[in-house]
Amino acid sequence: MTLITDVRLRRVLDSRGDATVEADVRTESGGFGRGIAPSGASTGEFEAVELPPEEAVAAAREHAVPRLVGEVHAGNQREVDSVLRGADGTENFSEIGANSAVAVSVAAAKAAADVLGAPLFHHLGGTFRGETPVPLGNVIGGGAHAAGSTDFQEFLAVPVGAPSAVDAAFANAAVHETVGDLLRERGHDPNKGDEGAWAAPLSDAAALEVLAEATDRVADEVGFEIGTGVDVAATELYDGEAYRHTDEVRLEAEQTEYVADLVEEYDLVYVEDPLDEADFEAYAELTERVGDRTVVCGDDLFVTDADRVRRGVEAGAANAVLVKPNQVGTLSGAVDAVDAAREAGYTPVVSHRSGETEDTTIAHLAVAVGAPYLKTGAVGGERTAKLNELIRIEADAT
Ligand code: PGA
Ligand code: ZN
Secondary structure (H helix, E strand, O other), X not given: OOEEEEEEEEEEXXXXXXXXXXXXXXXXXXXXXXXXXXXXXXXXXXXOOOOXXXXXXXXXXXHOHHHHOOOOEOOOHHHHHHHHHHHHOOOOOOOOOHHHHHHHXXXXXXXXXXXXXXXXXXXXXHOOOOOOOEEEEEEEEOHHHOOOOOOOOEEEEEOOOOXXXXXXXXXXXXXXHHHHHHHHHOOOOOEEOOOOOEEOOXXXXXXXXHHHHHHHHHHHHHOOOOEEEEEOOHHHOEOOOOEEOOOOEEOHHHHHHHHHHHHHHHOOOEEEOXXXXXXXXXXXXXXXXXXXXXXXXXXXXXXXXXXXXXXXXXXXXXXEEEEOHHHHOOHHHHHHHHHHHHHOOOEEEEEOOOEOOOOOHHHHHHHHOOOOEEEOOOOOHHHHXXXXXXXXXXXXXX
């Protein structure tokens, strides 16, 4: 029933107005699925390769489509994904592009779910999962996502006490609005960065102060706890020798100290990419210091690669794994990274990219794998597409 009969690829727009790859998959029995690849700005060195979309589309048409059409069942996700790997023939999808691969992988999963008449998260394995993840809301952005703003890339609201995902999503939106008000009260005229977060010429400390005030205010209003977190995206600050912040240059040990101090001072419940993507040892040191009180999440460190997760586990680096399907190129690869994390007691955090689209797959994936967190921004159509999908999933399941 789910035999693939047609795969189409095209170039479409992402939220930055850049091109990305969209794939449509059709099956014998009339099933249809569409997947769109997101795109990062602060991409990790060890990620699967995103090719220029036109090249990725042409290469996938040539190498992957003939091996899928009439040959593979969309319902067999492992086979779809291994055929994509085989058609590519490289370690990192540099032949057909991880952008084409992930678009086809997702489109096949949706086509199979369509044939089954089941929501995507059911098909991906979420039938028995009762809980929906807590959305992490990016409310102040800088780094590679907004010029002239903070050094850190993201300042996040983490509504850990929310009774439901819908309450959490609205709390994050309220924190976002409150941050905007507070910035204007302080004489700023904030812009918006790539993920809809506010951008203003703030020090990281000043941004943390504003974030704390906004989360406290909203927590009082909604009556549940809202923690705070950051994505440092530290690789973007690291020049091979030191971490170059606007106010200070920090050597590796100083960066570890600095982040550990911030965790204490601001009671951060979530810290992503605090150190360079290649530095498992420094991660281990930081995790040793603060891992019992905060989520230390590896994004560029792990790049959704199960082998890198296992390497990190061996080193004691981090205690959580960011999961971005396009970093590895297939849904199977993303699920493998989740499994590797789970095996070691690490927390999987399913995530969007800075360049996004209306595709809502990550909301389904987060529910399917039972991830405690879904990082997908706070406002903006391409972000709320995922949040609204999560709200629908939660409403249907309860
Ligand atoms: P990116 O940013 O999509 O630009 O890599 C998101 C993140 O670093 O988490
Ligand atoms: Zn990140």
